[in-house]
Structures are given as C-alpha cells and as structure tokens.
Amino acid sequence: MKIGPIEVWPPVVLAPMAGITNAPFRTLCREQGGGLYVSEMITTRALVERNAKTMAMIRFGPAERPRSVQLYGVDPGVVGRAAEIVAGEGLADHIDLNFGCPVPKVTRRGGGSALPYKRDLLRRIVRAAVAGAGALPVTMKMRKGIDDDHLTYLDAGRIAAEEGLSAVALHGRTAVQHYGGTADWDAIARLKDAVPEIPVLGNGDIWTAEDALRMMARTGCDGVVVGRGCLGRPWLFRDLDHAFRGSAERARPAxxxxxxxxxxxxxxxxxxxxxxxxxxxxxxxxxxxxxxxxxxxxxxxxxxxxxxxxxxxxxxxxxxxxxxxxxGEAADGPRGKSTARERVLLPDGWLDDPRDAAVPADAELATSGG
The missing domain is CATH 1.10.1200 (Non-ribosomal Peptide Synthetase Peptidyl Carrier Protein; Chain A)
Structure with missing residues (x-):
C-alpha cells in the first residue's frame, strides 16, 4: 500500500488514540512489525500557538520512520497554518486529519466526527491542509456519520479524493455508536467502491490478525487501521506482520x-x-x-x-x-470502552444546513490529546 510516496507494508496503521499512542507505545508496537504508526491527536490551534505540552507531544524517536502526526482542527486557516509548520519544520513525514473523534468536548464544538456533516467546511479544511502540507501526504480518518439519519462518509470520501488526499480511513460506526455495537464493514466496502482512485483503509473490530484478513477480503479495502485491539497487546502487530506475509505463526506470550x-x-x-x-x-x-x-x-x-x-x-x-x-480467546477479544451514547453533543443548529461553511465560535481546542 502506498500513501503518497510512503510504502506501507504490511498495510497496517496504528490508530491515533489520545493518551495512548505516545512515543513509548509506538516504540513497543513498531518493534513488533511493519506499518504506519500515528501520534496522538494534535490540535492545530495549540500547534500554531506553540503550546508547550503540544510541542512535547510531537516527539518521535530516532528510529521512527516514517513519522506520522494526526491533526485536529475546525478552522481552515488554522489547519492550513499547522500543516505548513509540520511540513516547513520537518516535524513529520505524513499528516492525518481527525474527522472521527466522537468525544463530547470535540463534537460539541463541531469537530471530529461532527464536522463532515458540514460538507463545504470539510472541503475548505482539507484543501487548506493539502496546500499547507506541500509535498507531505495528507490522509483523513472518519466515521460513517453522526447517526444513521445523518450519514456522511460517502460525501466525505469523494471530497477527500477530489481535494488530493492520499488515503482515507473509515471507522465503521457512527458517532452516536461511540464504540458500542458492531462495526459496519459493509460501509467500508461501499466507500471503496465510491472512491477507487485512492486507498481506503478499514477500521473497527479488528481484534486479531485474522479479523484484519477477513475485513480486507470482505470489503476490498487497501489496508486496516488498528485501535483498541492493540491496547495492552503491542504484539498484535507481530501477528499482523506474520499474517500478511502468509505465516500462521502468532504471538502467544506467557x-x-x-x-x-x-x-x-x-x-x-x-x-x-x-x-x-x-x-x-x-x-x-x-x-x-x-x-x-x-x-x-x-x-x-x-x-x-x-x-x-x-x-x-x-x-x-x-x-x-x-x-x-x-x-487465548479470553485475551484476544474486545477491549476498551464499548458502550454507545444516547446522543451526540453538537453546536446549536449544527444540523440545520449541511452546506453552511461558517466556523463555529470557540471551535478550536487550545490543548492537544483529545
């Protein structure tokens, strides 16, 4: 799998997880096998303002190549400037945009998984990020939508392809599902059919290497994004490395x-x-x-x-x-939070007009980490 000029093999990406995918955890995972290992969520406002905590979070070990950073932002101007800083100062080799975070403090500002509902605002943000990143590949991670009545992933995928993103990843859940229920792998297949011109990565319910192989076979996606499945289990990436090379060997540490x-x-x-x-x-x-x-x-x-x-x-x-x-199976299954939400917190009037490209007041978070 190629993401811009970056060869990714096996086609596996560590999902950005706030408070989890810092340099120590990425080190443990990267030692187990190949792939792309993404930082915690970095807020663009904090990066542009040189927040000390945020600058410390953009820290990669000397052996980390390629270096991937995930940016969160709602204001196209701020996102574009943050991408310029990452590219201009050589802070990373790849930028991922967060349009999938379902936590209330993000969605109530119109960010994360709430933002793709505003199609024109999404396009402005993606365009600004690509322009600011220059030669660096830019990707995005998203969910199916806010809920089943407000699905956005197909429109968002087309915008990503039209605006020059190098790949798009889909978590097969809506924001209101949070991490509850079962991920909709069929949605990943539909997205792949809708945007065949760029790599599509699937995310959701990958607990074992076999799950990853099944997802790719079922959906036709180009790669997988692994999140909660590797919590407390960095050797999952060893299993994935073996599986994609055709080996039946699996890590079973005592x-x-x-x-x-x-x-x-x-x-x-x-x-x-x-x-x-x-x-x-x-x-x-x-x-x-x-x-x-x-x-x-x-x-x-x-x-x-x-x-x-x-x-x-x-x-x-x-x-x-x-x-x-x-x-065995007692350790291989689901881990992490798995409950759904009753509703998604959104800015007042957020659902009134999907074409409204205005940036919500106080939309940008001042600190990083989700």
Whole structure:
C-alpha cells in the first residue's frame, strides 16, 4: 500500500488514540512489525500557538520512520497554518486529519466526527491542509456519520479524493455508536467502491490478525487501521506482520513476557515524561489491558494499578507467576470502552444546513490529546 510516496507494508496503521499512542507505545508496537504508526491527536490551534505540552507531544524517536502526526482542527486557516509548520519544520513525514473523534468536548464544538456533516467546511479544511502540507501526504480518518439519519462518509470520501488526499480511513460506526455495537464493514466496502482512485483503509473490530484478513477480503479495502485491539497487546502487530506475509505463526506470550513488556512500557513512559510519578500514573490505565484474560486475583490487579514508583511496579510484576500461558480467546477479544451514547453533543443548529461553511465560535481546542 502506498500513501503518497510512503510504502506501507504490511498495510497496517496504528490508530491515533489520545493518551495512548505516545512515543513509548509506538516504540513497543513498531518493534513488533511493519506499518504506519500515528501520534496522538494534535490540535492545530495549540500547534500554531506553540503550546508547550503540544510541542512535547510531537516527539518521535530516532528510529521512527516514517513519522506520522494526526491533526485536529475546525478552522481552515488554522489547519492550513499547522500543516505548513509540520511540513516547513520537518516535524513529520505524513499528516492525518481527525474527522472521527466522537468525544463530547470535540463534537460539541463541531469537530471530529461532527464536522463532515458540514460538507463545504470539510472541503475548505482539507484543501487548506493539502496546500499547507506541500509535498507531505495528507490522509483523513472518519466515521460513517453522526447517526444513521445523518450519514456522511460517502460525501466525505469523494471530497477527500477530489481535494488530493492520499488515503482515507473509515471507522465503521457512527458517532452516536461511540464504540458500542458492531462495526459496519459493509460501509467500508461501499466507500471503496465510491472512491477507487485512492486507498481506503478499514477500521473497527479488528481484534486479531485474522479479523484484519477477513475485513480486507470482505470489503476490498487497501489496508486496516488498528485501535483498541492493540491496547495492552503491542504484539498484535507481530501477528499482523506474520499474517500478511502468509505465516500462521502468532504471538502467544506467557505472563512472564507480558510482565517484562509492562515493566519496559512503564520505564519508557517515565523517560518520555521526565517524571517517575507522571510516567507510573500514566501507565496505570494499561494494567487491565495487559492482564486481560489471565487468571489473576482482583487484589493482584489492584496492587499493580495503584503502584506509585517504578521500583514498586517492577517488584510486583516480578512476583507474577511467569509461567502462566497466554489465555487465548479470553485475551484476544474486545477491549476498551464499548458502550454507545444516547446522543451526540453538537453546536446549536449544527444540523440545520449541511452546506453552511461558517466556523463555529470557540471551535478550536487550545490543548492537544483529545
């Protein structure tokens, strides 16, 4: 698969996930296999204003090539300027645009998965990003729409192709579904039929390498985007690498290998943040994902999830029964949040006119990370 001049093999992309896909996690995943590994969501306003936290988040390791950054923005002028900065200062090799985030603080400003409903505004943003990025390839990730009564993915895909995007990724859920229910892979197939001139990537319910192969066979998509399936399981990218090369080999790490990866992940976070307290606290959310399916008691999990020092965390990890085998299907299944929402928070009057290209007041977020 090619995204602009970038060869991506296997055709696998790590989905941008706020608070997850920072440099330490990308490092762990990238070591397992090939693909494209995208940063956390970076807000364009914060980048243009040189917000210190945001600038620190645009941090790639020396071995990270190509470097991919995801930008979120609602104002075409700000998005275009942010793309100019990324390209002009050599901050990344690829820009992805976020039109898929379903969280309320984003959609209520008209951003993320709410924005493609405004077709003309979407076109202005995409056009500005492509112009600002110059030679860098620009892609976008989106959802089917706001809800089943307001589907936007086919129009958005055509706009992407017409305005020069190098690829488009579709999560087969609406914003109101959030992460509930089942992803609609048939929508991915319809998008591929609608925009055959650019690569289409599918996203949603890829928990195993076999799921990725099934999605591509069923939809005809050019590649897959993996999000929640790799939480606490960076070796999923090893499985994907093997699967796309025709190998039946799969990673089945015993608890000792899992614990060693957990300790390394925590250490990388401490190094990245320059603070032991920050790094260990940030790691806590990963504990349940790493240990999913292993027959460990609640007290053991609680102790690991409440560690306050790196030494304390490593000591508790070393005490785990290293020989416990990989729990199989119990660990391979869904992970992360899976509930739907009752409604999507939107700006007042957002659904009145899909051709209104005005930028909502206070649309741009001042900080990055979703």
């Amino acid at each position: 608890l000792g290998e899992v614990a060693a990866t957990m300790a390394r992940h925590a250490g990388l976070l401490v190094e990245c943040f320059g603070s032991e307290t920050h790094g260990v606290l940030d790691f806590r959310k990963h504990v349940g994902w790493y240990l999913k399916g292993f027959p460990l008691g609640a007290e053991t999990r609680r102790e690991l999830a409440t560690a306050t020092t790196l030494a304390g965390l490593r000591e508790r990890l070393a005490a785990l029964p290293a020989g416990l085998p990989w729990p």
